[in-house]
Amino acid sequence: MSQTDIEPETTVDARGAACPGPLMDLIGAVRGAESGAVVRLLSDTERSLTDVPEWVEETDNELLATEEGDDHHAFYVEKA
């Protein structure tokens, strides 16, 4: 399911975690990342499709791409 050629520095696999686990896992990974690094989040909850963009909107970070899949989604976030 890789439509982008973005190379993430870190991947957080939050598949199976209940809401708000995936968003909190993403926030934790972005917190620990270097500026400019890309964090990829894998999540299988639909809520993440709204949670992740809403959180990124609140921050200076950037949502580079979202890949919607049948069994899970992938989000690429670049740390400001």
Next chain:
Amino acid sequence: MTERVIVVGGGTGGTVLANDLADRLGAEIDAGDVEVTLVNDGPDHVYKPVWLYVPFGQREPEDGRRRLRELVDDRVAVRVDRVTDIDTDAGQVRYHEAPEPIDYDYLVLATGSTLAPEEIPGLAEGGHDYYSESGAEALREELLSFTEGHLVLSVVGTPHMCPAAPLEFVFMADDWLRERGLREDVDITYTYPIQRVHGNPHIAEWARPLMDERDIEVETFFNAESVDPDAGTITSMEGTDIDYDLLVAIPPHRGIDLIEEAGLGDDGWVDVDKHTLEAEAAENVYALGDTAATGVPNAGSVAHYQAGVVGQRIASQIRGRPATATYDGKTLCFVETGMDAASFVEFDYERPPSPAPPSEKLHWSKLAYNESYWLTARGLL
């Protein structure tokens, strides 16, 4: 051959489990076929919910301590020591005070949570907490003499112990300050990392109007990044600054390092099957309570129910029968909504919570539970 069960951690989960195993496997233990060891890194069992009341001068930390030996069935060997190594391939653990590794047939990790305030620069110096005995005592010193200014309660990390406790603290502080005629001189702000006031949407929907009614300011999407103790400011990753006079934080939580070193999961939480509580990365290893990553709250009630499941599964395995007991996500929480009112929630993996209307009766039920907790730890309730 004697089957050896080692339970690491003599908190709520480990203690209830050790008593449960003594009860179920009493005959086998007496016959020398089974040995149950409970190892804890201190002589006392600590009941953490008492700490919520300490800053308000209502309870003493000693109220939450009892000798572990007094709470545990005599058929269980209690060892006061620290496990320093876990080797799941060899089926061994190592104790701090013993040179030789010890073999186990079943290992249960009930090592709970640790606090990691150092992950947020300035937090340890600038913030207070009531998530540790020393933190609760230091906060009591501050709070009892706090008569005006800005009180900020910041939930820095999730998961954390007792997701209800941050809400309880602001509701209690609001009520307590009102009773003392000080509320007009104190502003209260509550911050939360995601877009609502609690991880569970049903509890968030219930709590938010109560906070609005009581003039508790809310700042959501607030992930604390740093604290400046000199300036009295807490800053979020989202770029918001809040000035505080008294900062009470729920610090980031971690499990113990050993768990990651043993390859059992990240950040000290054991990856488990959320129904059987078996570790995903090793055979005959279980985790329960805070340390088991199941997605349900880190709560004593969860540890208690999970202990019953693990007890049944291990007893079945020892007797050569299929283990059929499973955990359904059951969680019970009383939620203090003031100094003399509380709500109550009950939920599981399938059924969402529906908080009960706050009442004085529920408040007394919570206090009564706190008193009868020692019977729970003993395995009697």
